[in-house]
Every structure is written in structure tokens, then in C-alpha cells.
């Protein structure tokens with residue numbers, strides 16, 4: 001199972017407050033790529049707070065259904081709350097993307113927003129998404145691009161690389177594992193997907209000022225912040241200075257605005 005689970009169990013409440021609005025910017029294109037139709041059975045994997053599943057519902061009405069899976073119980077609870085009054089019901093289900101609790105071919109459409117890169121085995125994970133899709137059904141995933149264009153995490157990741165490269169527990173952040181050119185289509189092809197098409201989109205990650213950004217990314221519970229906090233205090237200070245220098249070009253009159261690029265793939269199950 002993915003090593004990401006403990007983070008999301010303990011950080012669920014923070015997640016919805018701070019991150020869902022940011023990741024939600026990427027949902028409309030993901031849903032457009034799926035070309036959802038009334039009556040379809042849809043599965044979202046690694047649904048987090050469930051906001052993309054919620055947005056999918058009206059696109060499959062009337063007669064469609066949406067199931068939203070996440071490994072973290074706390075995230076599913078958020079999903080349950082966020083989707084409580086959904087006009088098209090969203091059914092939350094706990095499950096591991098690596099072993100989905102559904103029969104072969106159970107869905108017409110499967111999608112995964114910022115989840116696939118977190119799995120330990122990307123090809124096996126993508127194959128599992130395809131397994132529960134009916135032949136001819138559509139799959140869409142979105143993952144983060146590399147650090148150079150996903151700046152809100154790329155800048156602190158580069159600072160840790162420069163000051164304390166040995167401190168990564170499992171190599172560079174999982175976030176970037178499918179971000180290099182060709183990685184995502186390679187994974188999907190090896191998993192057995194057909195007609196893989198790629199597109200990229202950049203959205204802003206906005207902060208009131210640099211201090212607010214530093215609090216979120218160097219002191220928060222997620223990702224690089226956890227690594228930074230494990231460093232000796234004097235190394236943390238050097239990382240902080242590098243991050244300050246790194247974000248300087250993105251300071252504007254109305255705050256700090258960091259461009260974050262994502263890579264989308266859609267594919268068909270043969």
C-alpha cells in the first residue's frame with residue numbers, strides 16, 4: 001500500500017481547508033477529457049475530499065452513478081460530508097488503488113486526480129484502474145509535472161536537494177515521480193491502455209504573502225515540510241533562505257503566485 005496514507009489520515013481537516021481549492025482548479029479539464037454521458041457508472045480513485053466526484057455527478061445525470069474511493073478513512077469522512085447533499089449521490093468507499101474492491105469491468109469511466117504518482121507501483125496501479133473499467137471505457141488521470149514547472153513544491157524540493165539531499169526518505173517527493181517527459185504514457189501503455197493522449201495545464205497556487213507560503217510548505221504536515229522539519233535547525237534555516245530566494249520572482253503586488261503545471265492523460269481500455 002502507498003506510504004502516503006498516514007499523511008492523509010492525520011492531515012485530512014487541513015487538506016480540505018488549504019488544498020482542495022487549489023487541486024480543484026484541475027478538475028474541470030479532467031472531467032471534460034472524460035466526455036461523461038448520462039447513465040454512466042463512474043469511479044474516482046484517490047478522491048480526497050470528493051469534490052471532483054461531486055462535480056462529476058451532474059454530468060452523468062440522469063441515471064448515472066459515482067463511486068469515490070480513498071485509502072484514508074479521514075479523507076473519506078470529508079468526502080461523505082462534502083457530498084452529503086449532492087444532487088447525484090456520490091458513494092464513498094474505502095479501498096487501496098492497488099487492490100480495488102470492485103469486479104472486473106464494473107465501471108464505464110475511471111479517473112484519478114493527483115493519486116497515481118503516490119502509488120508504490122505505478123504500472124500495477126494503472127492496470128488496476130483499467131481492470132475495473134469495461135472494455136471500451138475511458139480512463140483519465142492527472143499528475144504533477146516536474147519540479148521546474150510545479151513551482152509551489154518544486155522550490156522547497158530543490159532547496160532540500162541543495163542543502164540535505166540525503167534526507168529524502170524515499171528519494172525525491174512522490175509528487176514528481178510521473179512528471180518527467182514520457183513517464184505517464186509509458187506507465188499507461190505498460191499497464192495495457194490504448195489511445196493514450198496527453199495534455200498539460202498550469203494553474204496558480206496563491207498565497208497572501210511569502211510568510212503564508214513558508215508556513216504552509218515548510219511548517220505544514222504534508223510532503224516536503226515533513227522532511228524539512230526533520231533537519232537540524234541550522235540546515236532548516238539554510239533551506240528557508242533558499243526557498244525565500246526561489247519564490248522572489250513570483251512575488252506580485254497582490255501576493256505570491258506560483259505556477260503549477262500538471263500533466264493529464266486520457267486513454268481507452270482495449
Ligand SMILES: C[S@@+](CC[C@H](N)C(=O)[O-])C[C@H]1O[C@@H](n2cnc3c(N)ncnc32)[C@H](O)[C@@H]1O
Pocket residue numbers: 001002004005008009019020023024045046047048049050069070071072075095096097098112113114115118119
Ligand atoms: C494529493 S491527494 C488528492 C486528493 C484529490 N483527488 C484532489 O485532487 O484533491 C491524494 C489522495 O490519494 C489518497 N491515496 C494515497 N494512496 C492511496 C491508495 N493507495 N489508494 C487510494 N487512495 C490513496 C490519499 O489518501 C489522498 O486523499
